[in-house]
Amino acid sequence: MITIIGAGLGGLTLARVLQKNGAQVQIYELESSPSARSQGGTLDLHAESGQFALQQAGLFEEFAKLARPEGEDWRFLDQRGEVLFEEISSAELKEGEGRPEIDRKLLRGLLIDSLKPGTISWGRKINSVHSLGDSRHVLDFTDGESEIVEMLVGADGSWSKVRRLLSAAVPEYSGLSFIELRLSNIDERNPELSTLVGRGSLSVNAPGKGISAQRNGDGSVRVYLAFRVAESWIQGCGIDFHDAAAARRALAGFFEGWDSQLLELILRSDGDVTPRPIYALPIGHSWQATAGVTLLGDAAHLMSPFAGEGANLAMQDGAELALALLAQPEDANAAVASYETAMFPRAEAAAAESAANLKLFYNDEAPYSIISKFQNPSTTVA
Ligand SMILES: Cc1cc2nc3c(=O)[nH]c(=O)nc-3n(C[C@H](O)[C@H](O)[C@H](O)COP(=O)(O)OP(=O)(O)OC[C@H]3O[C@@H](n4cnc5c(N)ncnc54)[C@H](O)[C@@H]3O)c2cc1C
Structure with a gap:
């Protein structure tokens, strides 16, 4: 049984890919229902990460019905409202290409609806987690209950409680x-x-x-x-x-x-x-491989949204971790270690790009700093 904390895009993708391939999985989510909180705006899904994850989840066709490829249009204006730079996208969705947009609510709903009933325990907030000294961990819920789990995945976002088992880093x-x-x-x-x-x-x-x-x-x-x-x-x-x-x-x-x-x-x-x-989180955040536990998504590598990668990486993490666990069912710790080895550099590169873009968007040369990056993607920032 794989126990996942958090029914965000990363945890849901992990659960879906595992369950689709016959693995046992349980999610604990603090929100009381899928509609308890507004899920925010729209996301563009990248071919190598978000779209890849949906393909592994067997949900790409359903996604294609909900996606808005034309939502990729992006226009930079100056303060007088004059257009400085514009990208116009195709209204046609081609699998594995482009960055089609989808509302977060629809994407999360697609993943939730793909899981067997009862996979997500809603309204179950983890208060703390501690190790039993072997590969097992104890989950303490805010309702006073506790549970011992064998393989724990912290998909619990920016202020992850599970992260404390692995790292002292804070956002x-x-x-x-x-x-x-x-x-x-x-x-x-x-x-x-x-x-x-x-x-x-x-x-x-x-x-x-x-x-x-x-x-x-x-x-x-x-x-x-x-x-x-x-x-x-x-x-x-x-x-x-x-x-x-x-x-x-x-x-x-x-x-x-x-x-x-x-x-x-x-x-x-x-x-x-x-x-x-x-x-x-600090760029390059990582931890020593630890038996029985790992992290994905924002819990592992929270970054600013200026590379548009956070949700995409969370979904890719979920899919890659599931594939690793499915490939080595007899040795989950080795599977987790191979997932982490590939995930750390991927996340570090995206976090560095996000931090650099944040400067470009609002530095003293803005908007020309960011526009020149779009016109010449090799531009770097000090
Ligand atoms: C303004 C803004 C714009 C963004 N735009 C983009 C974008 O365009 N493209 C992109 O790729 N990314 C974007 N991101 C980043 C993206 O939103 C995140 O990276 C992504 O949602 C991370 O997914 P996750 O599954 O790791 O975590 P989350 O989506 O945060 O999910 C974590 C889940 O865990 C649950 N949880 C937390 N604590 C507990 C607990 N103690 N017990 C039980 N459950 C718990 C939460 O309720 C939540 O459901 C943006 C972020 C912001 C702030």
Whole structure:
């Protein structure tokens, strides 16, 4: 039996590939149900990672029905709203190519629905985990129950409890905070803003701040305001994020003088105003192979979203770990060691790219720093 903590994209992919091939698997998830929390915006799935994982899961055809290849469009504007650089994608999905978009909610639902009933225990939060000194571990749940498990996989995200068994590393603040906004039903409510955003995403980058917007498949647009600020800024900036209308006005003030349509992306948003400080584990985070336990996804290699790799890698980790375990059913620890040996350098490269891109997006040369990277992908940053 493989015990997985966390029903995020990584843990679900691991469970699906294992179960599809006859292995026993159990997931414990703190959320009370699949719909307990909004799953956030849209993701683009890369051929070698997210799409590869779905192929291993036998779910690529279902994914193709839900994916939006045209969502790959990406437009960089300057503060006056002039287009600086634009990538237009094909509306046709070709397996193993491109980076088609899919709403997170749909992708997670696809994976959840692919599992046998009862595979996920919802509303089971792990409070702590400790080793029994051999390859077994004890899970202590917040409801007071405990369980001894043989092979444990921490797929429990950024603030993983399982990670403490393997490493003393903790996520560090990246220097950047997002504020997330949402425009629902944009075609009807704000058709001119719908045209501005187009089929995919737009980015407006400046030294220390920016606005980006991405179309979702549910008719909404997510807007992310980025601020290069201290970790304490969200608490100390004087904005009451619970008072959404006042928060929108205050946030628009940081972009005074920018094109009026860009400001409308903030002012006409509806719903919550959600701060999201961005954290990352140290680049190259790794640990000594330890019997009976491993990590995947953000628990193993949390990184900023600026390479668009976090969810893709989580899914690839899930698929690769499952394949390793299936290939060596008689020696799970050897399987885990081979998975970790391949995963560490893959994650290190993506984490380094994410950190470098974060600088390019908001450094003092922005937006030209990031545009030149798109025009010349070999550009590096000091
Ligand atoms: C603003 C933003 C934009 C992003 N954009 C992209 C993008 O475009 N492309 C991309 O590839 N990645 C992107 N990412 C990164 C991506 O969201 C993550 O890397 C990905 O979700 C990680 O998946 P995971 O399965 O490892 O962890 P998670 O999705 O965090 O799942 C962990 C699960 O574990 C559960 N859990 C946690 N603790 C416990 C506990 N104690 N007990 C039981 N269950 C627990 C959680 O409830 C959750 O369901 C973005 C991230 C952010 C913040």
